Amino acid sequence: MTGYLVAILTFVSLAVLLGFALNLQWGQAGMINFGLAGFYGVGAYTAAILSKQGADGFTATVAAIAMTAGLSAVVSLATLKLREDYLAITTLAFSELVRLVLTNETWLTGGANGIRDIPRPLIGIVGGEGYELFFLLLCLVLVAGTYLILERIIRSPFGRALRAVREDDIVAATLGKNVLALRVKAFAIGGAVVGLAGALHAYYFTYIDPGEFAGFVTVYAFMAVIVGGKGSNRGLLLGACTVMILLEGTRFLKDFVPFFSAQQAASLRLMMIGAGLVLILIFRPDGISSEYRLSIRKSARSELNS
Amino acid sequence: MIGSADSLEVRNVSAGYDASDIIADVTFAATQGRIMTIAGPNGAGKSTLMKTLAGLLRPRQGQILIDGRDVTQLSPPQRALAGLGYVPQERNVFKNLTVGENLRIGFEFIRRKAPTGEFIVARDRVLELFPDLSPRLDDVAGTLSGGQRQMLAMGCALIPGPTTLLLDEPSAGLSPRYVTVMMEAVAAVNRSGVTVIMIEQNLIEAMRIAHDVVLLVAGEIKGTWDSDTFLSDPLVRALFLGGAKAAGADHDRISDDASAA
Amino acid sequence: MTQALLNGVVSGLLIALPAIALSLTYGILNFANFSVGAMITAGAYLAYIANASFGAPIMLAAPIAAVVLALIAIAIQHGVYRQIRNADHVTLLVASMGVAFVLENVTRFFYGADVRTLDVPVARPLLWNGLRLNHEQLTIAVVALSAMVVVGFILKRTRLGRAMRAISDDPDLAEVRGIRRARTVDWTWALSGVLTALAGVLIALDGVVDPTIGMNYLVSIFAAAVIGGIGNPFGAVAGALIIGLVEETSALAVSTTYRQGISFVVLVLVLLIRPQGLLGGARVRR
Numbered sequence: 080m081t082g083y084l085v086a087i088l089t090f091v092s093l094a095v096l097l098g099f100a101l102n103l104q105w106g107q108a109g110m111i112n113f114g115l116a117g118f119y120g121v122g123a124y125t126a127a128i129l130s131k132q133g134a135d136g137f138t139a140t141v142a143a144i145a146m147t148a149g150l151s152a153v154v155s156l157a158t159l160k161l162r163e164d165y166l167a168i169t170t171l172a173f174s175e176l177v178r179l180v181l182t183n184e185t186w187l188t189g190g191a192n193g194i195r196d197i198p199r200p201l202i203g204i205v206g207g208e209g210y211e212l213f214f215l216l217l218c219l220v221l222v223a224g225t226y227l228i229l230e231r232i233i234r235s236p237f238g239r240a241l242r243a244v245r246e247d248d249i250v251a252a253t254l255g256k257n258v259l260a261l262r263v264k265a266f267a268i269g270g271a272v273v274g275l276a277g278a279l280h281a282y283y284f285t286y287i288d289p290g291e292f293a294g295f296v297t298v299y300a301f302m303a304v305i306v307g308g309k310g311s312n313r314g315l316l317l318g319a320c321t322v323m324i325l326l327e328g329t330r331f332l333k334d335f336v337p338f339f340s341a342q343q344a345a346s347l348r349l350m351m352i353g354a355g356l357v358l359i360l361i362f363r364p365d366g367i368s369s370e371y372r373l374s375i376r377k378s379a380r381s382e383l384n385s
Numbered sequence: 386m387i388g389s390a391d392s393l394e395v396r397n398v399s400a401g402y403d404a405s406d407i408i409a410d411v412t413f414a415a416t417q418g419r420i421m422t423i424a425g426p427n428g429a430g431k432s433t434l435m436k437t438l439a440g441l442l443r444p445r446q447g448q449i450l451i452d453g454r455d456v457t458q459l460s461p462p463q464r465a466l467a468g469l470g471y472v473p474q475e476r477n478v479f480k481n482l483t484v485g486e487n488l489r490i491g492f493e494f495i496r497r498k499a500p501t502g503e504f505i506v507a508r509d510r511v512l513e514l515f516p517d518l519s520p521r522l523d524d525v526a527g528t529l530s531g532g533q534r535q536m537l538a539m540g541c542a543l544i545p546g547p548t549t550l551l552l553d554e555p556s557a558g559l560s561p562r563y564v565t566v567m568m569e570a571v572a573a574v575n576r577s578g579v580t581v582i583m584i585e586q587n588l589i590e591a592m593r594i595a596h597d598v599v600l601l602v603a604g605e606i607k608g609t610w611d612s613d614t615f616l617s618d619p620l621v622r623a624l625f626l627g628g629a630k631a632a633g634a635d636h637d638r639i640s641d642d643a644s645a646a
Numbered sequence: 647m648t649q650a651l652l653n654g655v656v657s658g659l660l661i662a663l664p665a666i667a668l669s670l671t672y673g674i675l676n677f678a679n680f681s682v683g684a685m686i687t688a689g690a691y692l693a694y695i696a697n698a699s700f701g702a703p704i705m706l707a708a709p710i711a712a713v714v715l716a717l718i719a720i721a722i723q724h725g726v727y728r729q730i731r732n733a734d735h736v737t738l739l740v741a742s743m744g745v746a747f748v749l750e751n752v753t754r755f756f757y758g759a760d761v762r763t764l765d766v767p768v769a770r771p772l773l774w775n776g777l778r779l780n781h782e783q784l785t786i787a788v789v790a791l792s793a794m795v796v797v798g799f800i801l802k803r804t805r806l807g808r809a810m811r812a813i814s815d816d817p818d819l820a821e822v823r824g825i826r827r828a829r830t831v832d833w834t835w836a837l838s839g840v841l842t843a844l845a846g847v848l849i850a851l852d853g854v855v856d857p858t859i860g861m862n863y864l865v866s867i868f869a870a871a872v873i874g875g876i877g878n879p880f881g882a883v884a885g886a887l888i889i890g891l892v893e894e895t896s897a898l899a900v901s902t903t904y905r906q907g908i909s910f911v912v913l914v915l916v917l918l919i920r921p922q923g924l925l926g927g928a929r930v931r932r
Binding site for chain 3: 111113157158160161162163164165167168169171172173175176179180183294295297298301305340342343346347349350352353354355356357360361364
Binding site for chain 2: 805808809811812814815816818819820821822823824825826827
């Protein structure tokens with residue numbers, strides 16, 4: 080039972096990190112990243128490949144972070160001046176390209192079979208027994224640290240500038256904000272967090288394959304972010320837990336409804352996630368809590384939309 | 386002056402775009418078969434009022450009646466079917482469609498069951514009113530000059546045969562020749578029985594053809610006048626014509642109205 | 647090389663159908679429908695059901711799939727998109743992602759990840775002057791061209807088409823001129839459903855039916871629509887032909903697995919150089 084809890088909490092930590100990234104990119108900077116799963120894969124594979132080559136956990140993780148951040152910056156450059164739809168398309172397309180590369184460049188990525196036996200960082204010191212727990216604690220520390228750093232960023236002038244750009248970039252530009260630089264930075268920082276999550280994913284599971292970094296990761300992240308209230312990191316913690324409960328809850332569906340095959344149960348769960356996303360957008364688009372820039376602005380805005 | 390011979394009645398209407406109201410508790414009526422001008426300083430809420438009458442903006446309170454029928458809850462297409470025509474100030478033609486298609490659209494969604502023959506007749510009547518459009522039927526509306534676009538916009542509103550016509554600044558940005566053409570067209574349309582309610586900055590021209598004037602200042606109706614007496618009324622001068630103060634007081638409204646346009 | 651060009655044209659004609667669908671819904675509803683790939687997959691499966699399970703010949707199965715998908719699309723419009731209060735283009739975009747997910751996994755739920763094929767008579771490819779055109783390609787060309795002619799006719803010569811173009815041009819003015827938005831939107835989705843279902847059937851003809859077939863074309867479809875100027879259905883055809891040609895000719899140099907990668911590169915280039923597309927569309931800049 081404890082083992083199960085530890086596992087769940089570790090998954091939640093990874094989901095929370097992804098949510099943090101999306102909250103920064105989308106919530107704060109208004110940039111839609113439909114390719115989140117692809118960037119996640121880049122982080123995981125970078126860490127995995129380097130670790131298998133002998134790099135230690137720390138170096139490999141830093142490399143994963145750098146790689147993902149760099150690619151994020153580059154991908155976002157193409158569509159910065161355009162409407163959100165275009166970034167959505169581009170990031171999705173990028174994610175597809177990543178999937179293709181991961182599946183086909185067997186010499187580098189192991190192809191569809193993926194990479195096994197990824198060495199876990201500090202396993203020599205911690206040993207096999209309590210590793211899962213150690214890893215969970217490591218994740219929690221990293222989540223807390225990332226949270227603090229991101230909150231700092233959100234409340235900083237940089238964060239304010241981002242929100243100004245998100246609301247009305249023409250006005251922001253007139254006020255002297257370098258819209259392009261702000262957006263690239265935000266997307267890259269988000270990318271860095273995704274890279275971190277990817278590396279942790281690789282170390283935790285010790286086996287990765289291209290199938291894990293598919294669309295559903297992106298949909299979960301969006302759902303968690305929306306449930307928690309776009310832009311709010313505190314709400315995200317609630318959102319990530321909700322999504323995880325939904326996920327894990329449906330896993331037990333199989334036991335109650337035995338005439339579904341494993342494949343069907345999996346599809347059903349994914350269907351419910353998709354439906355969940357749609358339902359959230361219909362009934363609770365503002366999530367449970369909201370941005371720290373509070374309720375007065377929010378209610379005024381919702382009147383505008385009615 | 387509210388009675389049953391009113392084409393358009395507005396009762397206690399308030400409307401706005403966000404938490405605040407741009408027009409508040411507006412009440413007036415336009416008598417059938419007459420031309421009414423809505424006058425007022427910039428930012429008074431004239432365009433907002435018109436949008437509310439057309440159905441593009443839901444009033445927060447109040448009622449709007451066309452020919453005695455309550456249309457407050459009706460959408461713009463439904464109001465058009467009820468006999469209301471509207472020419473917005475800007476973006477009043479489909480720029481990517483041809484002149485002929487614009488006119489066809491103006492006709493076919495309101496006179497749905499009418500056969501093509503009737504469309505041709507209605508179109509020719511519009512072209513008589515605005516002969517400049519005849520040679521340009523196959524041209525894309527975006528290539529027309531400002532004056533021609535205004536004429537097309539008015540033509541599209543007229544072609545289905547409305548009973549009440551709303552015009553938002555019909556002469557805005559037009560050269561003197563086109564202004565005359567437009568005003569004459571409005572007068573001609575009115576003579577054929579259409580009630581006209583128009584916003585017109587060019588008060589001299591407007592007074593020439595209008596019968597009644599209603600003054601809107603800072604979102605409130607200040608009164609109704611006969612067009613002969615309007616310009617000489619001291620109250621009007623104080624509130625509007627000489628009243629730089631009155632106009633200035635609306636300074637923060639101006640941006641609201643500008644965004645409304 | 648000429649063979650590649652021929653293949654490219656056929657491929658382009660195929661992609662043109664969903665690209666038109668995407669442009670239509672973008673122009674009128676003002677959001678990018680990410681579920682277009684999933685709709686293709688759904689269309690293919692619907693045809694498969696009619697064809698393999700009910701024994702309908704493909705000539706009958708295809709229209710059946712088209713009509714059913716059209717109805718499904720309208721249902722989704724009413725059940726999902728219309729229900730979203732704050733219907734700005736971003737929310738609708740994310741919602742279409744959710745819809746795509748549900749559609750894809752519904753098909754997976756019932757049919758698994760197995761590969762299936764349509765029950766179609768086999769025919770010999772046509773040979774002419776050293777060029778090979780197999781029967782499926784001919785079908786694709788004929789069906790796609792016919793569909794495009796019909797769509798063109800609807801847009802240019804019918805009241806519905808004028809309504810669609812008017813709303814695309816200026817939704818408020820369209821309302822003022824008496825056009826009922828909801829009705830026109832329903833018809834737009836219906837048309838979108840028909841086009842994507844046909845594309846699904848055509849793809850399945852030349853290959854297989856599995857849950858990923860629509861997704862495999864998603865990038866190409868978006869690239870095609872963007873090149874033509876998203877929101878411009880006529881441009882989408884040109885864009886699709888270009889993408890088809892680029893993909894097929896690049897196959898001479900690069901492995902075909904990276905077909906979508908090529909489209910991605912083209913997409914990015916177009917967005918950098920001329921985001922409004924070759925023929926121009928609506929609402930590009932923020």
